[in-house]
Amino acid sequence: MRVSYFRAAFIDLAVLFLFTFIFPAHAVLPNKTLVYCSEGIPAGFDPAQFTTSVEYTVSAFTVHNRLVEFKRGSTEIGPGLAAHWDISPDGLRYTFYLRRDVKFHTTSYFRPTREFNADDVLFTFERMRNPNHPFRKAYPAPVPYFVNLGLDKEITKIEKLDLYTVRFTLKSANAPFLTNLGLAFASILSAEYADQLLKAGKASNINWWPVGTGPFVFRSYTKETEAEDALIRFDSNSKYWRPQDVQVSSLIFKIVPDAAERVRKLRRNECQIMSYPRPADFAAIEADPKLELLSQPGLNLSYLAYNVLHPPLDNVLVRRALDMAINKKAIIKATFRGREGAAQVASAPIPPALWSHDETLKDELFDLEKAKALLAEAGYPKGFTISLWTLPVQRPYNPNPRLTAEIIQADWAKIGVRAKIVTHSWGKYIKDGHDGEHDAMLIGWTGNIDPDDWFGVTLTCDAMSGLNYSKWCYPPFDALIKGARQTNDIEKRAAFYQEAQRIFNRELPFTPILHATAYQPINKNVTGFKINPLSATVFTGVSLK
Template structure:
């Protein structure tokens, strides 16, 4: 994850009116367009070319539309595709595009742009981080300008999720080729409700509303036609400064609040805190291919040793939930309901007994690694005390984000803390299948049964069968104690009263869903 010092020497990148720029807005500025929504972020984007990155900045959500849209409850709806059909064998999906959709440069969206976008991601020479996500697609056939068929070798019921993800934002082929290396920094041209106005690296990303936007999803208010004239995504790395700017009214929204941040503003009448579930999960992990972690008894002992309720109360001040399994419950269908029943209760004596049976009755001395952030540091300290109660001594090692990732890639980890955020069960494939070894499979879990269960779940004909398959995956991972699931953090957002009709979303709020400035 890239971190930016603040402030940095910046280069102003302004979108000029050219063949590679957004179409000029010739309409007279309305009252709404004069009001900017300012959102504070702790870090900058890596790039606004989502083909080239897996670090998807929120700006991409508003610049690029997808074939399929998802509502706040993760249900699928038409996006750029007004409808789709699936063959009986599940190997052919036909999508019918909405007509009269235009890119920000004024060119018309066609099925050729959709095919080019996905084919480019799939091309090994592109080296897109999202390549594997579209691997099940055998071929895309353009039937006509507004119809395309996606052909598969095997049934893939997760296709709609892939086509609704940020990685699948549809790009203008002509604009991408014309802009060359400047695409993603100076230019980013989609069909979304907002256009890139400027990106001052290390400072802010400014988006302006797309006045031509008439093709938003039906589940949004007014079909997603934006009311806010500009969105300013301001980079403010310092937590205290973000809160000061919020209280002063210079910033309207601060996301990902920590318990400390929430405590500083919860009595401010000008600010409302929205809190809800999030598709995130925090856990303790270890290299399962190395001693002592290659012994399931040691892994189970670690699970019994952790008092999760104490962590929720003292580290997160109640702003989190206990995690029992490997997916967060907000993924309603895919979450395995038997996670708590099959999981591990806090039991010091049972943990000690399992360590003794594994040959470590005299205890262990291990390193405990975490990123150098406030919550991770406090969590590591609490875990250190809890593990000591069962005879495991730990030395805490804190890392900056980039060096932490390097350490995991090099296989130097023992005990380490991680958190993921994702809206689909395939995150288990990403972190725990053998094909992802040694990274992002940082637990170094290479297990044939896990691979077989995941592959079976991914290749069944229907979504319902896929859900059942992933329930089996989770049940088996709990049995094998591959991780110690600890907490599911609350997703909290601070919103100033000037922002009206705000709707909480567990991933990224849709500021074009009827939101306006007072």
């Protein structure tokens, strides 16, 4: 079946035409500064390199755009830098017709001489796809999300048909391909800027001095001092191709790792939006007449990954024993301070809201005696010692990582397993987790509505060097995930994923712990803000009264 999006493109262009009269091409923006209190120091600004919302918020959805984009506050895909597209009847060729008159940012370190075109799309994806690409060789940064989804093998050819038309050819039909192009890693970079960096011998600057087409232009990053928070400053893009999305003149990120301090700054109006509140602060936020606590069901999962390459975690009986000895209800009650509806026990590697979730699979009950028996059967009647890594910063799916680790540590001690709690800085935690330095590791995932973004990214062999923190590679499981990608029949895809869940339930490479409600505190002077179900905070369309 041939799929075309001319109608959507026409509506999009009509809206843009109308706003041209409201916002001129070089819009005079309201003199308003929006301040966001963020929880973590970014490891860089190159979206292809990273897998977490810290970098996606500060870069992908602030500085950049993608060929297709999720509509604000939803998981629905719409036009982005591609105004419309065609998909061949066999599902192997995607032809994108690019938007014209889109300008790259002009900064103190780069002045573009041309507008966005097909060369930028080719550079963005060839750099990720081809290890021998000149820029990749000059700056051999990892591209974990792209690889985890198998796109390095799936995309066989990218062609520039003309200056504003690009065609992707795939090895096999790939049902989630279009959705995947809306994810942060697929943010379009400037080929002209990359050439400038390459000639200057400064290719790595692409990670610290970003250039995009997005609603905000990077200005500066001031590191933390004893007296001041780290600050990241952006100017609004007055030449943005979707002018209605830019409603303030500047955007500032304050890096404030302590959640209680973020709340204090929000209450003093030192920031107007903050990330990840502690449940302990919910009541105070709700009681403050100047603040509002937004919430919606989260597409997330908190889990404990077992590194199956480290004995005795290579033994499924050991993994089942450890799983059975974790009191998930106690974790939810303690970390969410008994707030009703804040979280629910997880029993599968995907949230119940996803269309292929198998409701027949039940979570193993908390049972210490049965866990002891399984350890004895596995040959460890007296237990063993392992490391238990815990997140250095709170996440929406884990508001108190240290307490979560301490509860698990105490539970495991009752079956003879001695867990040494370990933590690192955020960047080292993720890097060393990718490298498999841990035994057991608390982590989580927030994905989109397509199950492939869960199974394919966290559990396949392709993802072992990236987000598969369990280092679990099981070919029968992989075959199911690939089979699901290669059909557009929703019932067949669901059957593949449900069988994959049964394998997961039997092999248990990680323990699903909980799914959490997403909370976002804002100042009531903020207008137009929507919680992003895909975890990163998005500032398009946001203003201040």
